[in-house]
Amino acid sequence: MGRLVVNEFRQAEQTGAAQSLAWVVMPDHFHWLLELHNGDLPRLMQGTKSRSARTVNKIRGIQAPLWQKGYFDRALRREEDLKTMARYIVANPLRAGMVEHIGDYPLWDAIWL
Structure with missing residues (x-):
């Protein structure tokens, strides 16, 4: 399911909305360091969270909140x-105590690697 979220980050790049610099997908939220190119951050975040939640819920066959409400941003x-x-x-x-080594967690990336 996490890869579906990653696809949304890639979609933002393909449309020219943003460049992903680093990200990690957690069970109920994600962290996304990006350079915004076109559009605005509220629209990008709403679209990313909405599309990914719909896709994940469709695959899981449920209608349930996927993400924490809102988002925090910092320039x-x-x-x-x-x-x-x-x-x-x-x-x-x-x-979060989910892994002992970051390499053991599959849902992250950074351009500096």
Whole structure:
């Protein structure tokens, strides 16, 4: 199911809406470091969450909330902040105790690899 969410991140890139810099998909939320190109962040987030929830729910054969409501955003301004934030994002499964090594978690990526 997580790969369906990843497909939404890729869709944003293919349409020119954003470039993904780093991301991790967790069971009920995701972290996505991106460079916004076209459109606006609220529309991008609403579309990504809505489409991925519909697809996942269709496959699971249920109608249930998939994501936490809303989202939190933070603008980064310096290049060195990007890599620091990317490390924080991809380490989320470690902090959550889901894995002992980030390589054991399949749903993350960063352009600096």
